[in-house]
Amino acid sequence: MNTLKSDIVIVGGGIVGITTAYYLIQSGINCVLIEKDPIGSHASGFAYGSIGASKIQGPNYPLALKGCSLHKQLSEFLPGYTGIDIQYRDKSSIRLAFNEKEKQYLLQNDSNLSEVEFNWLEPSQIFSLEPSISNLIIGGVFIKKSMDVNPYNLLSALHTAIKMKGVQIIHDEIVGLKINSDTSLTVNLKNTPSLLSEKIVISMGPWSNVFGNWINVKLPIMPLKGQILRISKPGILENCSVSWSGNYANLKPDGLIWTGTTEENQGYDESTTVESRNQIMKSAVKMIPSINNAEIVKQTACIRPMSPDNLPIIGSFGDYPQIYVGTGGLRSGITLGPAMGKIISELILQNSTDMDITPFSPDRFE
Numbered sequence: 001m002n003t004l005k006s007d008i009v010i011v012g013g014g015i016v017g018i019t020t021a022y023y024l025i026q027s028g029i030n031c032v033l034i035e036k037d038p039i040g041s042h043a044s045g046f047a048y049g050s051i052g053a054s055k056i057q058g059p060n061y062p063l064a065l066k067g068c069s070l071h072k073q074l075s076e077f078l079p080g081y082t083g084i085d086i087q088y089r090d091k092s093s094i095r096l097a098f099n100e101k102e103k104q105y106l107l108q109n110d111s112n113l114s115e116v117e118f119n120w121l122e123p124s125q126i127f128s129l130e131p132s133i134s135n136l137i138i139g140g141v142f143i144k145k146s147m148d149v150n151p152y153n154l155l156s157a158l159h160t161a162i163k164m165k166g167v168q169i170i171h172d173e174i175v176g177l178k179i180n181s182d183t184s185l186t187v188n189l190k191n192t193p194s195l196l197s198e199k200i201v202i203s204m205g206p207w208s209n210v211f212g213n214w215i216n217v218k219l220p221i222m223p224l225k226g227q228i229l230r231i232s233k234p235g236i237l238e239n240c241s242v243s244w245s246g247n248y249a250n251l252k253p254d255g256l257i258w259t260g261t262t263e264e265n266q267g268y269d270e271s272t273t274v275e276s277r278n279q280i281m282k283s284a285v286k287m288i289p290s291i292n293n294a295e296i297v298k299q300t301a302c303i304r305p306m307s308p309d310n311l312p313i314i315g316s317f318g319d320y321p322q323i324y325v326g327t328g329g330l331r332s333g334i335t336l337g338p339a340m341g342k343i344i345s346e347l348i349l350q351n352s353t354d355m356d357i358t359p360f361s362p363d364r365f366e
């Protein structure tokens, strides 16, 4: 028996689902959010938290710019409204090059991006900014403003905000979906009675693919695991963060250096491993040799949602306009998340959005 009816059900309380609920309720539309685990237990709570568009190419680029601008707005509203410090800040960053090929790659990749203030620095200029950086570098790209946030605090603040505004959050696992003859949806939950809804948003991160089995559509999302170390090494990276070849290190407001990461095809396993710890340490030491014997205070692992073409999936299905999807943020899901949530909320509210979302169509895998 259905005990609850809701016009809109959102499944998944990661950054995409929670911002969808946030933008809907901001527009006066209520919804129910279903989350199987404590808020922030997966990638959206354990990411590194860098926010930016400068490395992002192709159709993701305008989406990332939108994400950056929405993050700024969230940073201006959420701390005052919820009392939670989301630790949003801008800090300089340096992308390091250890050889000519890496230098050319950095310069090539950044030269299209007029929005970002950056310039090439010689090693001596870099050492005067951050003496701990390896003396094997041949230089680096300096980016004056790189944003970051504490992703766990951001999710907590969004969670508090949507609750204060009246969104009902059900802590349960969706285990099935049925499309009724009048196009309404029956959402089956593991421990509580099913829900009847007009529209549903699938924002279950790497777990979103199970929907494909329930309604017979292709939603080919895969998990890509990544790990991060939090290290105690006082006195370094106070003025800038560093990155090199997909690895990064930054002094976070908790006083620890957060450094990562890995890309591991390990299915849905979210456990930390010694192999990854060693791999991350090796890359961190390459960037900052003195980090070698520093104490590892914490190691985290989580899984990113990855689509076959590495682009997000945003929108509704041609055959099922009442079913919306927001997933596939991969390595940029924190940056893109609020833009994805905003776009889905606009599609629900007015059936249109001002951004070209054709490249992100859920129907592209049919």
Ligand SMILES: Cc1cc2nc3c(=O)[nH]c(=O)nc-3n(C[C@H](O)[C@H](O)[C@H](O)COP(=O)(O)OP(=O)(O)OC[C@H]3O[C@@H](n4cnc5c(N)ncnc54)[C@H](O)[C@@H]3O)c2cc1C
Pocket: 011, 012, 013, 014, 015, 016, 017, 034, 035, 036, 037, 040, 041, 042, 043, 044, 045, 046, 047, 048, 049, 050, 051, 172, 173, 174, 175, 203, 204, 205, 206, 207, 208, 224, 225, 226, 227, 228, 260, 261, 262, 301, 302, 303, 304, 305, 326, 327, 328, 329, 330, 331, 332, 333, 334, 335, 336, 337
């Ligand atoms: C190590 C690492 C570092 C990262 N760093 C950055 C970064 O610096 N910047 C950046 O932009 N991105 C970063 N990312 C990527 C980013 O974290 C992800 O792309 C993003 O968090 C995905 O958000 P999501 O909402 O799609 O999914 P998730 O955060 O995975 O949320 C999905 C939610 O759905 C819930 N769920 C799943 N199945 C069900 C079900 N059946 N019923 C109910 N609930 C369900 C889950 O419990 C989960 O809470 C990083 C990722 C990793 C792994």
